[in-house]
Amino acid sequence: MPVKLMNLLVPTALVLAGAGLAAGLTVPSLQTAATPAEPSQAQVQLAALDGTAGAGAAGPQTGRVEAEGRAELPDAAWDRAALRGVMALSTADSLLEEPFRIGSERRTVEVRSGDTVLGLLLPLLTADRDAHNAVAALETAFDPRDLQIGQEVRLLLEHHGHSTSLTGLEIMPDVDRLVVVSRDDADGFVAETIANDLETRRVAAAGIITESLAADAERAGVPYAVLHPLIRMFAHRLDLQRNLQQGDAFEILFERDHHEDGSVARLGPAVYGRLVSNDRDLPVYRFETADGFVDWYDREGESFRRALLRTPLDNARMSSGYGMRRHPILGYTRMHQGIDFAAASGTPIVAAGDGRVEIAGRRGGYGNYVRLQHNGRLSTAYAHLSRFAAGIRPGARVRQGQVIGYVGSTGLSTGPHLHYEVLVNGSQVNPLSVDLPVGRTLEGADLAAFRDMVDGIERRFAELRRDGTQFADRSEEEEQGSAGD
Ligand SMILES: [Zn+2]
Numbered sequence: 407m408p409v410k411l412m413n414l415l416v417p418t419a420l421v422l423a424g425a426g427l428a429a430g431l432t433v434p435s436l437q438t439a440a441t442p443a444e445p446s447q448a449q450v451q452l453a454a455l456d457g458t459a460g461a462g463a464a465g466p467q468t469g470r471v472e473a474e475g476r477a478e479l480p481d482a483a484w485d486r487a488a489l490r491g492v493m494a495l496s497t498a499d500s501l502l503e504e505p506f507r508i509g510s511e512r513r514t515v516e517v518r519s520g521d522t523v524l525g526l527l528l529p530l531l532t533a534d535r536d537a538h539n540a541v542a543a544l545e546t547a548f549d550p551r552d553l554q555i556g557q558e559v560r561l562l563l564e565h566h567g568h569s570t571s572l573t574g575l576e577i578m579p580d581v582d583r584l585v586v587v588s589r590d591d592a593d594g595f596v597a598e599t600i601a602n603d604l605e606t607r608r609v610a611a612a613g614i615i616t617e618s619l620a621a622d623a624e625r626a627g628v629p630y631a632v633l634h635p636l637i638r639m640f641a642h643r644l645d646l647q648r649n650l651q652q653g654d655a656f657e658i659l660f661e662r663d664h665h666e667d668g669s670v671a672r673l674g675p676a677v678y679g680r681l682v683s684n685d686r687d688l689p690v691y692r693f694e695t696a697d698g699f700v701d702w703y704d705r706e707g708e709s710f711r712r713a714l715l716r717t718p719l720d721n722a723r724m725s726s727g728y729g730m731r732r733h734p735i736l737g738y739t740r741m742h743q744g745i746d747f748a749a750a751s752g753t754p755i756v757a758a759g760d761g762r763v764e765i766a767g768r769r770g771g772y773g774n775y776v777r778l779q780h781n782g783r784l785s786t787a788y789a790h791l792s793r794f795a796a797g798i799r800p801g802a803r804v805r806q807g808q809v810i811g812y813v814g815s816t817g818l819s820t821g822p823h824l825h826y827e828v829l830v831n832g833s834q835v836n837p838l839s840v841d842l843p844v845g846r847t848l849e850g851a852d853l854a855a856f857r858d859m860v861d862g863i864e865r866r867f868a869e870l871r872r873d874g875t876q877f878a879d880r881s882e883e884e885e886q887g888s889a890g891d
Pocket of ligand 1: 726742744745746824825826
């Protein structure tokens with residue numbers, strides 16, 4: 407029977423990581439780390455040592471050391487501070503300077519570039535065997551290649567005077583999963599995975615665009631990280647800079663996962679978005695088919711995605727359309743065979759569709775130029791780039807939305823902009839006229855389930871609109887049983 411380690415692992419620590427709380431705290435007392443009902447022998451000894459071992463940061467760091475100023479911290483804040491490992495004593499050096507230590511110590515180590523769990527353990531433990539056995543057990547439940555920089559490894563050490571052994575360790579590979587390694591009955595370790603049950607709530611938000619979709623959605627409670635995939639999706643059907651105007655309305659529904667204590671564990675994904683203006687009503691729904699394929703669909707259940715994005719960059723405005731115009735540099739009237747997007751120099755340009763790099767290099771008046779081949783007929787071209795993204799060279803594969811280069815003003819150009827062309831069978835066409843759907847169209851049982859979902863979302867937003875000012879900036883929450891749909 408493995409020893410149950412600390413239930414005190416409040417997962418909010420992950421969400422709050424980096425918030426930086428009180429520095430200078432020392433190791434939390436053993437009593438917060440171990441089960442209070444069963445004080446270990448070490449604890450009993452420590453209680454006796456307490457007065458002499460000293461409580462200051464400069465004293466010997468036994469497990470009994472109390473943090474200065476702890477009394478001022480509310481318990482929850484204390485726990486978070488402890489869990490985040492902001493205590494001052496987590497370097498191996500301090501261990502070496504303290505030859506005599508007794509008792510348990512809970513220690514949080516943050517993974518740095520190049521670290522391995524074994525590498526973290528070896529300097530702390532007297533017997534290398536402990537470290538190797540613990541890592542071997544860990545690897546049965548956690549792939550060491552998944553170790554992330556900044557991730558926390560929590561250790562429970564036992565100091566026996568001049569030696570230190572490992573009681574157990576914990577890693578949280580994801581907000582909903584905790585891997586606990588603890589001693590087994592023999593001399594080894596076992597690992598177990600503990601599911602961290604999260605409650606999924608769906609948050610509805612609606613508003614009017616007064617400034618920009620990003621700013622107004624944020625005001626209505628939708629973080630940009632949640633909005634961004636929706637923006638990417640809308641970009642399939644419209645040029646957001648050109649087509650969105652003040653007064654247009656939006657609706658967004660997104661998921662938010664909570665820990666048992668109510669704190670937020672994870673934001674997103676968005677499951678629904680809608681843009682409404684005088685002449686347009688564009689809802690988009692995220693849906694998972696019975697075979698586990700997740701994609702975005704319009705109200706009819708047809709894939710929302712198009713073979714090409716309308717706008718191959720964020721935060722750009724179309725400054726010149728396709729057709730006859732007076733050339734700004736050459737002075738005479740001629741055909742403008744693409745569209746221009748004005749954007750700051752350095753703005754990332756993304757591939758309008760999946761494909762292969764056909765050309766990436768200098769090309770006369772086009773300056774730095776990329777041409778992508780999407781299929782046997784369809785290509786797109788991007789000109790005047792300041793530079794190419796890493797790996798963009800002839801033959802390389804690209805995914806839709808992948809950054810291929812950056813806006814510049816190379817070649818025959820009056821200022822930073824992207825000149826964008828769509829070619830069908832090698833000839834330029836009006837990019838706005840190309841509208842090829844890709845992806846699936848829902849049918850059968852999937853379509854029926856999809857329609858139910860759409861109805862539910864429409865009812866919910868109809869209520870929202872009835873309850874309050876129509877499309878006033880607002881968000882509301884609905885409790886939802888479990889993760890899923
Ligand atoms: Zn142009």
